[in-house]
Amino acid sequence: LTIRIQSRAALEIHGVLDDKDLKFFKESENDYVAYQGIHVLAEPGLTELTIIGENNGKTLFSYDQMIVIEEGNYASEAIYVDPSTIDPAVTQPEQEKLETIVSPATQTRYWTTPFLCPVEKPVCIKSWFGTRRSYNDGPYNNFHSGLDFGLCAPENTFDIYASADGVVAFAEPLTVRGKMTVIDHGWGIYTAVYHQSEINVMVGEHVNAGQLIGLIGDTGRVTGPHLHYEVWVNGTQVDPYEWLENSCD
Secondary structure (H helix, E strand, C coil), X not given: CEEEEECCCCCEEEEEECCEEEXXXXXXXXXXXXXXXXXXXXXXXXXXXXXXXXXXXXXXXXXXXEEEECCCCCCEEEECCCHHHHCHHHHHHHHHHHHHHCCCCCCCCCCCCCCCCCCCCCCEEEECCCXXXXXXXXXXXXXXXXEEEECCCCCCCCEEECXXXXXXXXXXXXXXXXXXXXXXXXXCEXXXXXXXXXXXXXXXXXXXXXXXXXXXECCCCXXXXXXXXXXXXXXXXXXXXXXXXXXXX
16 A cells, blocks of 8 residues: 655654555655555455644644455465474474664655566566465465566576665575565565575675666575565565556566
């Protein structure tokens, strides 16, 4: 969800959507914007949006609206992996680590253009965002948190590129996600790439859209070489395809 507010006066804006605190940023003089993802496992139905605008401690307006969350109608798939990579003792700390990395909302907006496809064409998407997953014949209570780009031809590697300008927030190997790079694009927007064979950037490095950041691999919890690509919006994973704006078509 994108929320934009225009005002004649400078504002301090607070908001909540589906129990998530919204974070507003100035797009231009007295123009404000907030981006918020809706979790893929959110219960369909009504949820409340609340926005309050203040100036020097005085409330200038308050706004409430019920928002409809609709069923996503996602596909399902069964995956067979190393049992150690689905052990909650491994997966939970790693998930918490990632959520900590993508929680800060940097005040600087680094990206200025639509997000680019992280791989060169032709593009072969092997698994789509939101797909319900069963691991090792378990229940379908997991979901695919990104897009999987696979090899369209028998080559063993291909390059991975930054989708947009940003700052590297993480670049290390993990058990489930393998060699992972996370880029902070500002305003609560992050991209993450998993399972790399090589990481070509360092934490704190400024990267530009289209810059080489790594190589496809099969590190971590995988069934073969591929690139797992994620987009986070204010602490929530969203469908990356919507952010790529047809750049992978």
